[in-house]
Amino acid sequence: MLHLYDTASRSARELALRDPGKVSIYLCGPTVYGPAHLGHGRATLSYDILRRYLEWTGLEVRLVSNITDIDDQIIKRANNENRPWKDITTKCEAMWFEAMDGINVKRPTDIPRATEYVEGMVAMIGELVDLDKAYATDDGVYMDVESVDDYGALAFQTLDDMRAGGGEREVVGAGQKRHPADFVLWKFSKPGEPAWPSPWGEGRPGWHSECVAMSLDLLGEGFDLHCGGQDLRFPHHENERAQAVALGKKFANHWMHHAFIVDGEGEKMSKSIGNVSNLLDLIEHYDQRAYRLVLLQSHYRSPITLDQATIDAAVTSLERLDGFAARTAGLAAEPDDDVIAAFSTAMDDDLDTPKVMALVFDTTRRANVGLEAGEDVAGLVAAVHEMCAALGLELSAGSDVPDEIAAQAAALDAARSAKDFGVADAIRDELQAAGWIVETTKNGTAVRR
RNA sequence: GGCGACGUGGCCGAGUGGUUUAGGCAACGGACUGCAAAUCCGUGUACAUGGGUUCGAUUCCCAUCGUCGCCUCCA
Numbered sequence: 001m002l003h004l005y006d007t008a009s010r011s012a013r014e015l016a017l018r019d020p021g022k023v024s025i026y027l028c029g030p031t032v033y034g035p036a037h038l039g040h041g042r043a044t045l046s047y048d049i050l051r052r053y054l055e056w057t058g059l060e061v062r063l064v065s066n067i068t069d070i071d072d073q074i075i076k077r078a079n080n081e082n083r084p085w086k087d088i089t090t091k092c093e094a095m096w097f098e099a100m101d102g103i104n105v106k107r108p109t110d111i112p113r114a115t116e117y118v119e120g121m122v123a124m125i126g127e128l129v130d131l132d133k134a135y136a137t138d139d140g141v142y143m144d145v146e147s148v149d150d151y152g153a154l155a156f157q158t159l160d161d162m163r164a165g166g167g168e169r170e171v172v173g174a175g176q177k178r179h180p181a182d183f184v185l186w187k188f189s190k191p192g193e194p195a196w197p198s199p200w201g202e203g204r205p206g207w208h209s210e211c212v213a214m215s216l217d218l219l220g221e222g223f224d225l226h227c228g229g230q231d232l233r234f235p236h237h238e239n240e241r242a243q244a245v246a247l248g249k250k251f252a253n254h255w256m257h258h259a260f261i262v263d264g265e266g267e268k269m270s271k272s273i274g275n276v277s278n279l280l281d282l283i284e285h286y287d288q289r290a291y292r293l294v295l296l297q298s299h300y301r302s303p304i305t306l307d308q309a310t311i312d313a314a315v316t317s318l319e320r321l322d323g324f325a326a327r328t329a330g331l332a333a334e335p336d337d338d339v340i341a342a343f344s345t346a347m348d349d350d351l352d353t354p355k356v357m358a359l360v361f362d363t364t365r366r367a368n369v370g371l372e373a374g375e376d377v378a379g380l381v382a383a384v385h386e387m388c389a390a391l392g393l394e395l396s397a398g399s400d401v402p403d404e405i406a407a408q409a410a411a412l413d414a415a416r417s418a419k420d421f422g423v424a425d426a427i428r429d430e431l432q433a434a435g436w437i438v439e440t441t442k443n444g445t446a447v448r449r
Numbered sequence: 450g451g452c453g454a455c456g457u458g459g460c461c462g463a464g465u466g467g468u469u470u471a472g473g474c475a476a477c478g479g480a481c482u483g484c485a486a487a488u489c490c491g492u493g494u495a496c497a498u499g500g501g502u503u504c505g506a507u508u509c510c511c512a513u514c515g516u517c518g519c520c521u522c523c524a
Contacts, residue, residue, distance in 0.1 A: 028524080029524095030524080031522095031523090037524085038524095039523085039524045040524055041524085042524065043524040044524085046524090071522080072522075073522090073523095155452070155453090155519080155520075156452055156453065157451065157452050157453095157519095157520075161451055161452070161520090162451075162452085162520055180521090181520090181521080182521095183521060183522080184521085184522085206521095206522075207521090207522050208521095208522075228524070229518095229523080229524030230453085230454085230518065230519080230524085231518065231519065231523055231524065232523085232524070233453090233518095233519075234452090234453095234519060234520070234521095235519085235520080235521055235522075236521090236522075236523090239521085239522090257524095258524075259454080259517095259518085260517080260518070260524070261524090262516090262517070293473090294461080294462095297461075297462060297463085297472070297473060298461080298462055298463080299462090299463075301454090302454090302455085302462080302463090303454080303455075303516095303517065303518085304461080304462075305460090305461065305462090306461095307460095307461090309460060309461070309474080309475090310460085310461055310462095310474090312474075313460080313461065313473060313474035313475080314461090314473080314474085316473085316474060316475090317473055317474070320473090320487090323487065323488090324488095327487085327488085352463085354462070354463045354464090354471080354472070354473095355463070355464090355471075355472085357463095357472065357473075358463075358471055358472040358473085359472090360472090361472060361473070362471095362472080365488090365489080368487095368488055368489070369488085369489065371488085372481095372488070372489075416483080419483070421483055421484070424483085424484095425483095425484075425485085428485080428486090432486090437486085437487085438485095438486070438487095439486060439487050439488090440482070440485085440486070440487075441487080446487090
């Protein structure tokens with residue numbers, strides 16, 4: 001069974017399942033006000049890998065991932081561009097899923113939108129107010145963090161320590177808050193802003209409430225796993241948890257956080273892989289699988305550098321794996337037990353995908369060696385495919401070769417047999433110029449792309 | 450200032466108190482090839498700096514330098 005690092009307990013522990021055979025996961029999704037960037041890619045790819053592995057082990061995964069479609073950033077952009085905010089959210093959501101499809105990230109099983117949950121959030125905030133754990137001010141309704149005993153459990157800091165630091169930062173909503181860390185649950189709207197009714201006045205929900213309402217509604221109390229980026233650990237996840245705790249509800253049983261990508265300069269997010277800073281550009285310019293492979297070759301809790309060289313290296317590695325797939329295309333067998341066992345062991349150890357990729361490459365090499373020696377390597381080949389598939393990495397044995405290209409390959413072989421090397425080289429150059437990968441095998445010339 | 454993470458060979462990136470190696474990419478040498486490509490074999494004073502613990506540290510501890518994240522709305 002999977003042992004996964006748990007942020008709250010700060011140790012790797014078994015991912016305990018509330019319901020046997022089923023995994024309930026909540027993943028904080030995007031705010032749809034711009035294109036999906038490379039950072040979003042790491043998030044979704046990391047959890048796609050987790051999800052696929054869990055499914056591979058035979059578990060039924062329910063993955064809820066929300067769309068935040070009402071938020072200050074959205075309003076700001078709508079005002080700047082003088083167009084309806086829904087126009088922005090609709091288009092950005094469509095682009096988001098286009099990007100997700102492009103990097104082969106499976107759709108969540110549930111995709112709730114914030115705007116669909118406003119009533120539920122109002123009801124929840126009402127309960128908090130009734131419990132005197134939330135209160136209204138002139139600009140909204142705030143959560144009283146001091147009413148939550150263990151507030152700071154995910155921040156690893158007490159409220160006093162938090163207050164001690166961050167000196168020069170502006171405290172939002174300062175004047176009327178009971179504590180500087182109190183966060184907004186409901187924001188009163190200004191004229192012209194999108195607004196929903198509430199007992200305290202028209203407004204919109206704060207960011208931290210939607211995930212609580214949605215996760216508890218769709219997954220129920222004590223769901224298995226809550227995921228997101230390390231920057232969400234605090235304040236977002238802390239604040240989600242605070243609301244659930246204040247309501248007396250059991251929240252996530254396990255917390256998983258992934259690290260960021262940085263660019264070659266060590267900045268938080270890449271702005272310069274070539275000209276690429278968003279996912280759709282990346283997919284357009286590079287092998288879609290390259291980013292996934294880069295992530296698989298490092299650990300999800302380590303920050304990684306993503307620059308031109310990193311992507312290029314991954315693209316080359318993929319060509320190597322594709323070449324292997326092409327070379328072994330006809331072989332079919334049950335995957336080698338030992339390899340698969342090693343795979344499971346590594347994955348169960350906090351998703352040790354770097355070790356798994358080392359295993360994939362080692363297995364590939366062993367199979368290549370066996371192949372030349374004329375041994376039966378079908379089990380190894382099948383194991384490579386099994387592992388890659390379980391990680392969402394699809395190997396390509398190449399597309400169909402048109403008759404005319406096959407004819408050229410045959411002509412190349414004929415020229416070589418006749419020791420007519422000038423002709424042979426010319427044909428090879430021609431094929432390569434047309435984008436075909438030309439390989440010489442024992443059975444003659446093989447082409448693919 | 451507080452909290453968290455991190456500094457590994459040309460690059461990316463795992464890992465470990467001690468004999469032989471993560472893995473990928475690149476480079477170089479070799480096998481194979483008509484030549485290549487692919488594949489395979491082999492090669493490279495690696496573990497930020499200074500102390501300490503230890504028979505022995507890249508791995509543990511302390512300090513220093515540097516990097517990154519969070520400390521109110523960013524994956």
